[in-house]
Amino acid sequence: MASVDLTPRQARKAYGGDGGTYYEWSPADLPMLELANIGGAKLSLNAGGLALPSFSDSGKVAYVLQGKGTCGIVLPEASKEKVIAVKEGDALALPFGVVTWWHNLPESTMELVILFLGDTSKAHKAGQFTNMQLTGATGIFTGFSTEFVGRAWDLAESDAVKLVSSQPASGIVKIKSGQKLPEPSAADREGMALNCLEAPLDVDIKNGGRVVVLNTANLPMVKEVGLGADLVRIDGHSMCSPGFSCDSAYQVTYFIRGSGRVQVVGADGKRVLDTHVEGGNLFIVPRFCVVSKIADASGLQWFSIITTPNPIFSHLAGKTSVWKAISPEVLEASFNATPEMEKLFRSKRLDSEIFFAPN
Numbered sequence: 016m017a018s019v020d021l022t023p024r025q026a027r028k029a030y031g032g033d034g035g036t037y038y039e040w041s042p043a044d045l046p047m048l049e050l051a052n053i054g055g056a057k058l059s060l061n062a063g064g065l066a067l068p069s070f071s072d073s074g075k076v077a078y079v080l081q082g083k084g085t086c087g088i089v090l091p092e093a094s095k096e097k098v099i100a101v102k103e104g105d106a107l108a109l110p111f112g113v114v115t116w117w118h119n120l121p122e123s124t125m126e127l128v129i130l131f132l133g134d135t136s137k138a139h140k141a142g143q144f145t146n147m148q149l150t151g152a153t154g155i156f157t158g159f160s161t162e163f164v165g166r167a168w169d170l171a172e173s174d175a176v177k178l179v180s181s182q183p184a185s186g187i188v189k190i191k192s193g194q195k196l197p198e199p200s201a202a203d204r205e206g207m208a209l210n211c212l213e214a215p216l217d218v219d220i221k222n223g224g225r226v227v228v229l230n231t232a233n234l235p236m237v238k239e240v241g242l243g244a245d246l247v248r249i250d251g252h253s254m255c256s257p258g259f260s261c262d263s264a265y266q267v268t269y270f271i272r273g274s275g276r277v278q279v280v281g282a283d284g285k286r287v288l289d290t291h292v293e294g295g296n297l298f299i300v301p302r303f304c305v306v307s308k309i310a311d312a313s314g315l316q317w318f319s320i321i322t323t324p325n326p327i328f329s330h331l332a333g334k335t336s337v338w339k340a341i342s343p344e345v346l347e348a349s350f351n352a353t354p355e356m357e358k359l360f361r362s363k364r365l366d367s368e369i370f371f372a373p374n
Contacts (some may be wrong), residue, residue, distance in 0.1 A: 018045055021279060021288040023296035028059050034064035034189035035119070035126070036256040040297050041143065043073035047299035048142030051265040051322070054135045055297050056144055060084065060119035060127040063189045063198070067182075068116045068149045071109075074240040075133030075144070076229070078211075080106040080271060082119060082127035085199050089114040089206065097207060101129075104212030105231055106244060106318075107237035111137075114149065118373040130266055132320040134241060141189045194231070210233045211246035211318075223370030224249035231324050243321040249275075251314045251371035257307040264322045266300040273315040278305045304371055305331060333368040 026038035039056040040051045042049035054073055057080075058066055068087070077086075083102035090097070091112040101107070101117075109115060109131075119127035132146065148154045156164055156179050165175040182188070190196070211227045214358045218226040229244040231239055237243060243264075249255055257280075260266055273292040279288040281304045292298070292308075292315075300306045308315060330336045339361070340348065345358045363370070 018240070019050065019287075019301070021047060021278075021298060021301070022290060023292050023298035025295050026123045026297070029056075029124070030186055031059075031228060032187055032189075033061065034184075034187040035060035035066070037066075037186060039143065042141070045142075045276055045297065045299070047265075047301065048077045048135075050142075050251070051267070051299050051301075052136040052138075052141050053265060053267050053299060053320075053322070054131070054133050054138065054142060054144040055269070056131045058117060058127075058129045058131070058187075060117060060187070061189065062119055062123040063121040063125075063140045064119045064127070064280070065190050066115075066217070067116040067144045067151050067154075067184075067186060067187050067188060068114050069186075070112065070114045070149075071147070072138040072145045073131075073133040074111050075131045076242055076244050077107045077109055077111045078132075078241060078244075078246075078269075078322050078328045079103050079132045080128040082123060082125045084117065084119040084127040085196065085198070085374075087114075087116040089315050091216075092103070096197075097203035098199045098210070098263055099160075099204045099207055100201075101127075101208065102210070104210045104246075106210045106234065106246075107208045107244075108229075108234055108237065108240045109133075112238035118190075121190065130269055130318065131320075132244075132269065144253070146186075148186060151205075154179070154182070188321050193364050203262045206235060211362050217245075218369055219374070220368070220370045222250050222352060222372035223253050224255065226369070237324045240323055241322070243324050244319060245321075246316075246318050249308070249314060249370055250372065251312045253310050253314070254371040255308040256330045256336070256369050256371065257305050259303055259305045260300075262320060263299040265302055266306070266319055268298055268317050268319040270294050270296045271316045271318060273310060273313045275308055275310040275315040277306065281306050327333065330369060332369070333364050334366060336364070 029039045036177040088097045161172040166174045217228045227246045231238045281287045
């Protein structure tokens with residue numbers, strides 16, 4: 016573990032143009048991506064930007080970081096697409112085989128930015144998404160002969176050539192002025208998206224922090240993806256209790272905004288990471304390692320996926336911690352502490368759980 020670089024990283028630009036930019040994290044920069052079989056990417060669309068229809072080699076969770084727009088989703092074997100209005104705070108589960116497109120409205124005053132985190136265990140490349148474009152310069156039909164395309168679409172070969180070659184851009188375009196795309200449907204959104212900024216809080220600690228957990232109960236589609244997720248917001252100078260995933264899951268964290276300090280401790284009590292993080296950083300906690308975070312004055316907000324749809328965590332501080340469950344005698348012997356020190360230790364954090372506000 017000590018030889019693996021856990022340093023949080025920013026995403027790098029992969030491609031883009033007038034319509035927007037696609038960024039991704041590479042296992043070359045963040046080796047834990049390959050080890051954990053996790054992919055990470057961001058899509059940023061300018062006003063009028065359209066991410067062309069594509070499908071991926073990985074199941075993902077998408078989280079809208081900024082802005083509002085429209086997402087089209089075609090589920091496997093579906094006869095009609097679902098057109099969903101999306102805005103900041105929305106989380107969507109995107110299973111294998113779905114075709115998606117994303118659009119930022121032409122009248123928008125800000126970029127639409129979406130984060131993608133997912134499982135690459137069945138992907139072409141461990142730790143990296145591969146997206147198959149259906150149209151454009153790199154669209155899959157550019158690889159077929161005109162005979163095959165014409166036969167597939169029942170078009171004359173000349174029309175097939177015209178249709179396939181009429182979109183010179185790749186991946187992301189800017190729609191023409193006055194061009195209209197489908198209007199979103201409230202019915203299509205049901206069961207497909209959950210807004211984490213509006214959902215009931217699973218944890219709410221005054222001056223400490225707040226959590227919304229995505230699981231099979233509030234977003235059933237996460238079962239199809241095999242991932243759980245959460246949105247965590249901690250206040251200035253608050254601490255997130257040291258804890259670990261107790262079902263061998265990896266925790267993949269994207270810091271949305273704010274800044275703070277993170278420490279991770281692994282086997283043999285060795286600190287394997289002690290670093291400062293800020294918005295835009297991605298990092299991965301290895302299995303069974305214990306992680307804790309302390310926010311700077313600005314607070315700290317992050318979105319995480321966990322490689323199981325209903326994650327379970329154990330905490331090592333606070334009223335719900337392992338220490339509160341262990342008997343006093345075992346605690347004394349384990350710490351080689353006096354009864355007085357054991358009582359002092361046990362008397363602390365009786366009302367605090369998970370997040371600790373500054374004293």
